[in-house]
Amino acid sequence: MEPVVAVHADWVSEALGIELSQPSSHTLVRRLYRALRTWIQSGRLASGSRLPPSRRLASDLGVGRNTVLEAIDQLVAEGFLETRPGAGTFVADLPFGRVESVFEEEPREAPDPFPEASLSSRGERLLKFCAPSGGHRGAFAPGVPALDRFPRELWQRLLKRHQRDAPEAWLDYRTQGGVTALREVLCDYLRLSRSVRCRPEQVLVVQGAQQGFELIARMLGDAGDVVWMEEPGYGGAQACFDASGLEMVPVPVDGEGMDIERVPAGHAAPRLIYVTPSHQYPSGVTMGLSRRLALLEAAEARGAWVVEDDYDSEFRYGQRPIAALQGLTESARVIYVGTLSKVLYPGLRLGYLVLPDALVEPFRRANARLHREGQYAVQAALAEFIAAGHFSRHVRRMRDCYRKRQALLRRALTPAVAQGLVLSEGQAGMHLVAWLDSLETERALVARGAALGISLSPLSGYCLTPPGRPGLVLGYAGAPDGEILQAGRWLAQEWLSLSEAGAASPPR
Numbered sequence: 001m002e003p004v005v006a007v008h009a010d011w012v013s014e015a016l017g018i019e020l021s022q023p024s025s026h027t028l029v030r031r032l033y034r035a036l037r038t039w040i041q042s043g044r045l046a047s048g049s050r051l052p053p054s055r056r057l058a059s060d061l062g063v064g065r066n067t068v069l070e071a072i073d074q075l076v077a078e079g080f081l082e083t084r085p086g087a088g089t090f091v092a093d094l095p096f097g098r099v100e101s102v103f104e105e106e107p108r109e110a111p112d113p114f115p116e117a118s119l120s121s122r123g124e125r126l127l128k129f130c131a132p133s134g135g136h137r138g139a140f141a142p143g144v145p146a147l148d149r150f151p152r153e154l155w156q157r158l159l160k161r162h163q164r165d166a167p168e169a170w171l172d173y174r175t176q177g178g179v180t181a182l183r184e185v186l187c188d189y190l191r192l193s194r195s196v197r198c199r200p201e202q203v204l205v206v207q208g209a210q211q212g213f214e215l216i217a218r219m220l221g222d223a224g225d226v227v228w229m230e231e232p233g234y235g236g237a238q239a240c241f242d243a244s245g246l247e248m249v250p251v252p253v254d255g256e257g258m259d260i261e262r263v264p265a266g267h268a269a270p271r272l273i274y275v276t277p278s279h280q281y282p283s284g285v286t287m288g289l290s291r292r293l294a295l296l297e298a299a300e301a302r303g304a305w306v307v308e309d310d311y312d313s314e315f316r317y318g319q320r321p322i323a324a325l326q327g328l329t330e331s332a333r334v335i336y337v338g339t340l341s342k343v344l345y346p347g348l349r350l351g352y353l354v355l356p357d358a359l360v361e362p363f364r365r366a367n368a369r370l371h372r373e374g375q376y377a378v379q380a381a382l383a384e385f386i387a388a389g390h391f392s393r394h395v396r397r398m399r400d401c402y403r404k405r406q407a408l409l410r411r412a413l414t415p416a417v418a419q420g421l422v423l424s425e426g427q428a429g430m431h432l433v434a435w436l437d438s439l440e441t442e443r444a445l446v447a448r449g450a451a452l453g454i455s456l457s458p459l460s461g462y463c464l465t466p467p468g469r470p471g472l473v474l475g476y477a478g479a480p481d482g483e484i485l486q487a488g489r490w491l492a493q494e495w496l497s498l499s500e501a502g503a504a505s506p507p508r
């Protein structure tokens with residue numbers, strides 16, 4: 001508590017300064033007294049806040065110390081403030097409600113917990129892609145890694161050292177595209193592990209994939225330009241492209257990923273094509289080679305940029321890694337997007353773009369202007385984390401952990417699978433999809449889960465075209481084994497009870 005209380009002292013001084021700068025016919029003592037009393041009564045000055053020492057307050061405000069002391073003494077006498085010998089003057093412990101009744105102020109109306117704001121139409125549209133704040137945690141939360149397994153102590157040590165040794169240049173505005181050491185080590189990793197063609201100059205470090213999508217949309221798409229989107233697909237990318245005014249055209253995904261033979265008719269040629277070819281989000285399918293080549297050819301022929309989102313390719317269990325689409329072509333039309341959110345943790349807010357040469361300079365400049373670069377010490381710590389082998393070790397551990405958790409979830413769902421529940425295939429990633437026969441079943445399961453505090457993600461919510469394909473996206477990476485098992489058993493039971501009441505397994 002102590003530092004917070006101490007910080008309050010500075011703010012009180014500043015706020016009183018503003019108050020006294022207003023024109024008034026009252027004496028300085030009265031104005032100081034009134035301001036402090038009103039703030040205490042309204043709760044703006046919380047119980048326990050320490051006032052600056054009177055000498056310092058007088059000097060900050062440019063008034064005599066006696067003026068300050070007079071106002072304070074009055075508030076002490078009335079019980080609003082109390083002096084603690086040797087510690088200073090503090091706001092007394094008078095809870096808001098009690099203060100009102102003691103001093104007979106007009107009771108304040110409780111603030112509306114959901115005030116209406118008038119948003120732009122873009123803002124209103126954007127909210128359709130945004131879950132209410134509060135988050136989605138525990139069993140089934142998609143995309144959340146095992147945060148409790150992250151080697152925090154080691155990471156803290158690295159951070160501390162790099163923060164301490166940071167050159168002064170890292171405190172400045174910069175437009176380098178990120179710390180050189182990180183761009184170099186990311187390049188080594190991407191070339192070897194993901195078969196990406198890249199040089200460090202092509203890497204632009206951003207604050208997560210999301211910022212990368214936003215930059216791509218703003219730099220390459222004009223309002224009304226078409227972007228082909230996987231259907232079902234990733235809501236984060238949908239939100240970015242929609243907010244940038246692009247026209248999203250949903251392209252169906254089947255067992256081999258986005259099927260460009262089924263692009264809906266009647267739209268202009270795409271400017272962007274967004275894909276998750278290594279592990280389609282959320283269906284989990286891998287785009288086959290012929291589809292990949294056809295996609296690259298289509299992009300080339302139409303002058304479109306392919307946005308390859310390679311968000312969780314590190315997590316393939318027992319299956320050979322799939323090379324990135326970007327590495328398949330000499331063509332310069334693929335922008336590779338990577339993130340550290342899945343491998344390390346989302347709060348890190350670090351991701352990167354591998355840009356075709358022609359985009360490097362414009363993207364660097366625009367990023368530095370729109371978002372500003374920064375967090376260089378964190379980037380340097382990450383470079384060391386990767387170069388020293390901690391990254392690979394962590395990936396190996398997490399691969400093992402997620403493989404087990406996926407197996408646990410499959411095992412827990414076995415009774416339902418035996419009766420026809422269809423799960424997505426593949427030994428990869430951090431979630432499974434349970435395909436359902438109808439939106440009614442989807443809605444019923446989501447509602448039953450919500451009643452127990454189990455948050456289920458309906459697959460229809462990942463679709464741009466209503467009503468969307470029914471199913472559930474079941475994250476398993478971020479919750480402990482026991483919780484996954486228990487939640488999986490619960491889901492199997494619920495599905496079976498609905499299925500007995502008439503629901504059936506869906507056509508695949």
Ligand SMILES: Cc1ncc(COP(=O)(O)O)c(C=O)c1O
Nearest residue numbers: 143208209210234281311339341
């Ligand atoms: C498909 C997909 N792409 C990218 C990301 C990562 O986004 P970010 O780096 O902004 O955390 C996620 C995270 O949920 C995702 O599911």
